[in-house]
Amino acid sequence: MSIWEYANPKKFNETTAPLVPWLFGAACLCLVVGLVWGFFGTPDAERFESTVKIIYLHVPSAMMAINAWAMMLVASLIWLIRRHHVSALAARAAAPVGLTMTLIALLTGAIWGQPMWGTWWAWDPRLTSFLILFLFYLGYMALWEAIDDPDTAADLTSVLCMVGSVFAILSRYAVNFWNQGLHQGASLSLDAEENVADVFWVPLLVCIAGFVLLFLALVLMRTRTEIAARRIRALEARARAVEARA
């Protein structure tokens, strides 16, 4: 028994088929509980009034936007080192989900920023690095689309993902250097003195769990779709080869 057994597409499909509906169900449950609790069950924060409630969407989606890229990096490395096709397809499947999470984080941030900072957009380090992350996702997906041969595409996008990770981190700190911003500091760290109050903390955790589960479910489902598409391609190619011989 090793984890690499799941790199076999058949085994992967068999294992994930019963998992996906459960993951979707759990994600829905967590999100409904977390959001309803967050929206209606928590008091308005002083100074922020009810606008504070957007954190139940903003924080989890921002976390998942970064974690999706990290997951793509790991999957790309596994593809480059061990040549498991499922891994490359999982990286491809995660990109649009990560892109959407980035967009949700940017939009909810803008909606929150308008009443609170008096502006939809500021060239703040965190906002700017998210915009750059958004561009990285776009480039990564465009490269996948542009190349016909699946193995070449997987190789090139994996290299791009690795180089992109280095430059994304560089940009993050370069932007910090360039402009000190409006965005508040980290307020969920486990070791920090001052964190978000418990009233908001618990529903927020539920929401984060919901987003993680939703991300997992979407990525597994999209990976299964990619595997099926790859199979259809292979079958069609085989049919053409048979026809050519006949």
Place this chain on the structure above:
Amino acid sequence: MRDLRLAIRAGGGFGLGLAFFLIVVVLVPFGVGPEREVLARIAPGILWVAALLAALLSLDRLFALDWEDGSLPLLATAPLPLEGVALAKAGAHWVTTGLPLTLAAPALGVLLNLPGPAFGPLTLSLALGTPALSAIGAFGAALTVGLRRGGLLLSLLVLPLYVPVLIFGAEAARRAAEGLPYATPVLMLAGLALGSLALMPFAAAVALRVNLR
């Protein structure tokens, strides 16, 4: 291998990037108005962005010509490793675009009313930053070499990678223009340039090998 530079110069790309740089810089005052204070304020940033776009312009030709006439596989089997080829190509790109841009920037700075103390740091930051642009660009060009219409994709891939270089380069020039100390961004830029020159040829060579498979 150094005669690659001659080949690229003969290709006619030399000067075009420079002309593009000039035109962008001339167009900016039409866009923002001729006030001298406004121009002086935005001059470092405009010069940096224009230089970056000019460097981007000639990137798609970096490996494409060798790809089309089939000499790239020959280069790949040559005794020089592919990493060396990528570095030489990036060097050739720098000599034909980065170096002329760096030399032309002070002259165009006059047009944009760049403050006096900023001329030296601007040239210095361009001299340090443009090799990084060429090295990163060589990676982008290697990624897209096999594609029919790689140019647009190339800019989408490469421009986000240019962000840190642009930030530190323009920041050095801006700080100098405002009379602040500018050693920190210049040092960071130098670090970025050395890091890119050391590592990007490897990434470019990997991408080339995949494309040549």
